[in-house]
Amino acid sequence: MAAQRRAENRRPSIHDVASRAGLSAATVSKVMQGVASVRPENARRVFDAVQLLGYRADPLASDLRRAKRRIVGAILPEFESEFFGCLVTELERLAEERGYALIAASSRESEARERDMLARMHDWRVAGVVLAPVRNERGPAVELMKSHGMTGVLIDRVASDEVFDTVSADSFSASAEVARVLVGAGHRHFLVIGLGEQAATVQARLEGFRREAERLAPGCRIDVVLSESEVEPLRAALRRHLDTHERPTAVYSLFLKGTLVALSEFRRRGWHCPDDVSLVGFDDAEWMQVTWPAVAAVVQPVRAMAEEAMAALFNRIEGEDGAPVARLEPCKVMMRESVGPPSRGPHRGGGDRQDAPLAEH
Amino acid sequence: MAAQRRAENRRPSIHDVASRAGLSAATVSKVMQGVASVRPENARRVFDAVQLLGYRADPLASDLRRAKRRIVGAILPEFESEFFGCLVTELERLAEERGYALIAASSRESEARERDMLARMHDWRVAGVVLAPVRNERGPAVELMKSHGMTGVLIDRVASDEVFDTVSADSFSASAEVARVLVGAGHRHFLVIGLGEQAATVQARLEGFRREAERLAPGCRIDVVLSESEVEPLRAALRRHLDTHERPTAVYSLFLKGTLVALSEFRRRGWHCPDDVSLVGFDDAEWMQVTWPAVAAVVQPVRAMAEEAMAALFNRIEGEDGAPVARLEPCKVMMRESVGPPSRGPHRGGGDRQDAPLAEH
DNA sequence: CAACTCCGGGAAATCGATTTACGCTGACTG
DNA sequence: CAGTCAGCGTAAATCGATTTCCCGGAGTTG
Numbered sequence: 005m006a007a008q009r010r011a012e013n014r015r016p017s018i019h020d021v022a023s024r025a026g027l028s029a030a031t032v033s034k035v036m037q038g039v040a041s042v043r044p045e046n047a048r049r050v051f052d053a054v055q056l057l058g059y060r061a062d063p064l065a066s067d068l069r070r071a072k073r074r075i076v077g078a079i080l081p082e083f084e085s086e087f088f089g090c091l092v093t094e095l096e097r098l099a100e101e102r103g104y105a106l107i108a109a110s111s112r113e114s115e116a117r118e119r120d121m122l123a124r125m126h127d128w129r130v131a132g133v134v135l136a137p138v139r140n141e142r143g144p145a146v147e148l149m150k151s152h153g154m155t156g157v158l159i160d161r162v163a164s165d166e167v168f169d170t171v172s173a174d175s176f177s178a179s180a181e182v183a184r185v186l187v188g189a190g191h192r193h194f195l196v197i198g199l200g201e202q203a204a205t206v207q208a209r210l211e212g213f214r215r216e217a218e219r220l221a222p223g224c225r226i227d228v229v230l231s232e233s234e235v236e237p238l239r240a241a242l243r244r245h246l247d248t249h250e251r252p253t254a255v256y257s258l259f260l261k262g263t264l265v266a267l268s269e270f271r272r273r274g275w276h277c278p279d280d281v282s283l284v285g286f287d288d289a290e291w292m293q294v295t296w297p298a299v300a301a302v303v304q305p306v307r308a309m310a311e312e313a314m315a316a317l318f319n320r321i322e323g324e325d326g327a328p329v330a331r332l333e334p335c336k337v338m339m340r341e342s343v344g345p346p347s348r349g350p351h352r353g354g355g356d357r358q359d360a361p362l363a364e365h
Numbered sequence: 366m367a368a369q370r371r372a373e374n375r376r377p378s379i380h381d382v383a384s385r386a387g388l389s390a391a392t393v394s395k396v397m398q399g400v401a402s403v404r405p406e407n408a409r410r411v412f413d414a415v416q417l418l419g420y421r422a423d424p425l426a427s428d429l430r431r432a433k434r435r436i437v438g439a440i441l442p443e444f445e446s447e448f449f450g451c452l453v454t455e456l457e458r459l460a461e462e463r464g465y466a467l468i469a470a471s472s473r474e475s476e477a478r479e480r481d482m483l484a485r486m487h488d489w490r491v492a493g494v495v496l497a498p499v500r501n502e503r504g505p506a507v508e509l510m511k512s513h514g515m516t517g518v519l520i521d522r523v524a525s526d527e528v529f530d531t532v533s534a535d536s537f538s539a540s541a542e543v544a545r546v547l548v549g550a551g552h553r554h555f556l557v558i559g560l561g562e563q564a565a566t567v568q569a570r571l572e573g574f575r576r577e578a579e580r581l582a583p584g585c586r587i588d589v590v591l592s593e594s595e596v597e598p599l600r601a602a603l604r605r606h607l608d609t610h611e612r613p614t615a616v617y618s619l620f621l622k623g624t625l626v627a628l629s630e631f632r633r634r635g636w637h638c639p640d641d642v643s644l645v646g647f648d649d650a651e652w653m654q655v656t657w658p659a660v661a662a663v664v665q666p667v668r669a670m671a672e673e674a675m676a677a678l679f680n681r682i683e684g685e686d687g688a689p690v691a692r693l694e695p696c697k698v699m700m701r702e703s704v705g706p707p708s709r710g711p712h713r714g715g716g717d718r719q720d721a722p723l724a725e726h
Numbered sequence: 727c728a729a730c731t732c733c734g735g736g737a738a739a740t741c742g743a744t745t746t747a748c749g750c751t752g753a754c755t756g
Numbered sequence: 757c758a759g760t761c762a763g764c765g766t767a768a769a770t771c772g773a774t775t776t777c778c779c780g781g782a783g784t785t786g
């Protein structure tokens with residue numbers, strides 16, 4: 005029978021192994037789990053049969069029976085950026101280390117999709133979820149997690165929560181550090197840009213900067229351009245602001261996309277960094293150190309965040325039920341060429357310039 | 366009984382729905398599958414019960430029973446880059462569209478891991494796999510796929526295969542186009558850099574460039590610096606080459622990482638683009654159009670590749686068994702500021718410069 | 727009216743593991 | 757020497773669906 009099945013090109017099941025070893029499936033299962041109460045001799049026969057048949061347990065079948073499934077989910081706003089790309093890689097690694105499979109899904113910056121993906125994770129009966137919410141800890145997906153009694157950890161765009169552990173970068177301190185450096189370089193007129201809906205994070209980043217700047221340089225000017233949640237409105241708002249206001253001497257972008265927008269707007273106006281304006285961005289990327297100017301940035305502790313999140317998640321999965329912990333991981337501020345002393349006199353560079361490619365094929 | 370279970374906070378199963386609707390589990394299953402032979406009235410009762418209990422089928426359980434599991438796997442070399450980030454997002458979307466779950470895994474540029482991940486996919490009995498091999502179509506993972514009789518599609522770093530469909534960017538034509546543009550701009554001395562082990566792709570990219578350049582400008586000089594597979598050796602090799610050879614007027618990097626390496630090496634030497642040297646990279650990234658210089662790049666058709674790959678995969682899953690097809694998707698070449706006419710006279714810019722950040726916190 | 731289709735629905739087998747509950751064997755004990 | 761107990765295995769239940777029969781009744785037909 006077992007031979008026949010193998011002949012049919014089906015994968016060997018635990019029963020094939022059992023009959024091959026002359027034992028029962030239950031015993032084979034025990035051997036595979038490393039249960040002690042099996043005679044060494046029989047264990048050997050099982051191992052031999054496993055070897056011979058190339059048996060590997062079907063995770064679907066075993067997880068179906070098991071109380072806790074060995075699957076964890078991760079829902080991130082996107083996969084395209086270095087930050088989330090690294091994050092998912094780390095999460096995958098950490099899950100694997102513990103013998104869990106990671107199911108990753110992208111919410112594509114949509115709260116509706118975030119909810120759907122979460123429901124799907126619930127369908128899969130995952131043991132736990134790492135959720136990086138699109139907006140903050142008060143989104144519909146988090147509600148769903150609570151109402152379903154799921155176990156999970158919130159990460160990145162969150163401050164704290166009364167049910168789930170949270171892990172995020174210490175945006176507040178990092179932004180204060182940015183303020184310290186910029187004020188130290190002589191700047192007194194700042195422009196902060198960001199996307200507004202991600203309330204928790206944006207508040208921390210903005211306030212951290214504002215407080216420290218005002219503490220160190222009372223009376224300094226801090227303009228703020230926040231847009232709701234899309235990039236294009238931010239670009240438009242920034243353009244409008246720059247058209248109608250005095251040029252700041254330093255720009256602090258609270259998000260990676262904002263840094264790109266700022267750079268492209270500088271380029272459109274022919275402003276050079278750091279001669280015409282200094283720039284610091286929250287969130288680092290590989291290219292930022294190889295371009296001219298190298299772009300100063302706040303480096304988020306991706307690995308640490310991933311590790312803390314997974315540690316917390318597995319603690320909860322294993323039954324730990326203390327009060328939720330809100331963790332803040334320290335960032336590094338990398339100062340690079342895009343920051344210099346404020347420019348004096350009229351700004352260099354030509355007038356408006358289109359950023360169209362020279363040629364497109 | 367059903368009520369009790371629900372009280373225990375377990376998710377409703379198909380039996381709960383069945384008893385609630387006063388029907389059998391078999392009928393409920395049929396209704397959920399949309400089988401016609403159920404009386405409309407009973408179908409309604411099932412729907413009502415489903416609604417009431419918030420029932421959703423457990424994908425593990427249903428896939429366990431079903432012949433073909435509704436899961437497809439994707440194994441990519443990494444998640445950190447825009448290219449693979451976009452790719453995995455698209456693949457996820459396309460899988461979802463067909464009601465399949467996508468399990469994505471990163472091989473982290475290691476063929477050993479690639480093999481392990483593939484074995485894991487096999488354990489999951491996925492219906493099919495999209496594999497972007499670390500090296501090319503002759504790696505151990507592909508062997509494993511063949512020996513297990515798995516269905517799959519190879520993507521990105523492949524030329525063609527006698528068993529699996531392949532989908533990749535038309536590197537050859539794109540590179541020829543790059544040669545055309547650079548020769549047209551007056552360049553006659555090129556340096557091509559890349560990572561050598563990815564034989565198929567690197568050959569196509571290199572040959573496409575070389576042939577067209579030599580056709581248009583016979584006698585032009587084409588230096589080549591290839592490194593085995595790691596980035597750091599490439600950096601070292603490039604540095605050595607630039608130390609000991611005449612400066613080329615244009616550099617063509619065959620990979621994104623190579624473009625970053627080239628830029629950082631330019632910066633170390635104080636070379637400016639495009640005044641001192643022109644640069645074109647294979648593989649585009651968002652930042653390339655907002656920096657100075659904007660970096661010219663070959664844009665890979667990520668969406669098209671994902672779509673073709675998934676279309677091919679599902680064809681195979683559905684039983685199509687014609688000869689394998691090797692698909693090439695056309696690229697776009699985006700010329701930007703990093704390309705200009707070759708420099709005349711001694712090069713501008715200072716001597717060697719360290720790329721250390723101005724300050725680190 | 728008997729025989730024959732349909733038709734709708736349910737009982738039971740199945741997928742491939744885990745886990746529980748129990749039975750057998752042999753050694754030890756009083 | 758009967759009784760207990762520990763050690764090992766296995767049969768059977770279970771997880772939550774799908775799918776394959778098969779059955780009973782309604783409708784048709786000769």
